Amino acid sequence: MSDFIPVNEPLLDGNEKKYLLECIETGWISSEGPFIKEFEQKFSASVNRKYGIAVTNGTAALDAAVEALGIGQGDEVIMPAFTIISCITQIIRGGAIPVLVDSDPVTWNMDVTQIEGKITSRTKAIMVVHIYGLPVDMGPVLDIAERYGLKVIEDAAEMHGQTYKGKPCGSFGDASTFSFYPNKHLTTGEGGMIVTDDEEFAETCRSLRNLCFQPHKRFVHERLGWNLRMTNLQAALGLAQLERLGEFVDRKRAMGRRYSELLRDVSGIQLPLAHTDYADNIYWVYGLILEETSGLNAEEAMRQLAAKGIGSRPFFCPMHQQPVLRRKGLFEREDYPVAERFYKQGFYIPSGLTLDSAQIERCAIAVSELLN
Known part of the structure; x- marks a missing residue:
């Protein structure tokens, strides 16, 4: 029906057209274009992170982050039962074991009081997923992770512009991930980002994003990666959106x-x-x-x-x-x-x-x- 109200419609009336035309006029439409690095730098800075790695979508960001942290066979990852399936796919494909916690009935996020009781000698990481509008209570999570020596992955896919105690969502733990799907506050059509303060981890994610090509032996591979490269067109959209x-x-x-x-x-x-x-x-x-x-x-x-x-x-x-x-x-x-x-x-x-x-x-x- 003509007056149907969709669940979401993106807002694209800023500099999106201007930046996309620049991509087309210069010919930089692939993942080699200059908007990629600019978007990575400005987005990571907006969440107080040192490094940003732009990828094809939020799922890809999670996949690469889990792989880059070395989560694999027999490792346990504590995560919410209530989340999108993207959060669990690489955990399972890598041979790790997802360990679930229930939700808080008021905030709708994972119940952080259940986390410590799920820790075993095999636990390697906690995956935090901020749900719908409020962030997870990060203080207790970070305290538990420090006491038990656990990695923390922060899925901030839905939290563009949100803060926890005044600090940006996306600034917590070893790595944070974002989605730029059209229903997010900030969209690139399809797209995602990994942000981190760890230079070595960032380099691993960049390699995984690019099929693990080697600088001096391009087509000789020591590791299996993916093609997760964001295009310059997508980054141009993202930059225009980030401005607003x-x-x-x-x-x-x-x-x-x-x-x-x-x-x-x-x-x-x-x-x-x-x-x-x-x-x-x-x-x-x-x-x-x-x-x-x-x-x-x-x-x-x-x-x-x-x-x-x-x-x-x-x-x-x-x-x-x-x-x-x-x-x-x-x-x-x-x-x-x-x-x-x-x-x-x-x-x-x-x-x-x-x-x-x-x-x-x-x-x-x-x-x-x-x-x-």
Whole structure:
């Protein structure tokens, strides 16, 4: 229908066209172009990191980071049950063992109080994944990692412009990763970034990104890598977007506040937490969790919203419920009830940067009608 409100639409009315035309006019459209290095330098600086490695997408960033940290056969990685499957793929493919923790029912992030109880002699790393709008409580995680000598991977894919106690998300742990998919605050169409303060780790990631070509024996390979190179066209988009990140964050927070104002008196739903003592919600998406007493689950609610011309998307299916992972014999007899409830009852409504006030009100009315 013509008046359908999509769940996301990117905002591309800054210098995107100007920089893309520069790529075309100069012929620098591949991964060799000058926008790549400029984007890496400016983005890593924006999160207080020394090095940035631009890659094809957020999944590729995670894959390369896990490989570069030497996580492999028999190693255990503690991670949230409630996240996207990208977080677990290289752990499994590398022969390591994912160890899950459940979610905090209020912040929707991993419950950091469960981490220490999952540590064994085989634990090598903790993978932190910031979910939807609020960051994970990083203080306890970093303290545990230091006491037990563990690596920390920070997946900040959804946290462009967010901070934890005033420090940028993406600045914590051994390595942090970002996604630039079109639904993120900052997009390159497809794309991702690894950021770190470790020069040797950064060089390993660059090598893995580029098929592990060697400087003096290009087609002689000592290690298997991937072709994960970002193009100059993508980096040009990213640079233009980065110039406006502060504006985008302010817009997202204003949208989230408006949704909460319109929905605060609607019974039967849990709204996103506005703030904690370490961060204000950035509202990457505006999520809703239906109470069991509402008589609705997420699937039915999304079906009814679609009939009203409102786009929506379900919450993540927990790792222990993924059919492909269960067929591999993983997570047998494991239950993570909070993550399970999020998946069954949670979804998010239109949250893109192009959303206007009339559309926000229309979406809020549609949600209210579901529950009244």
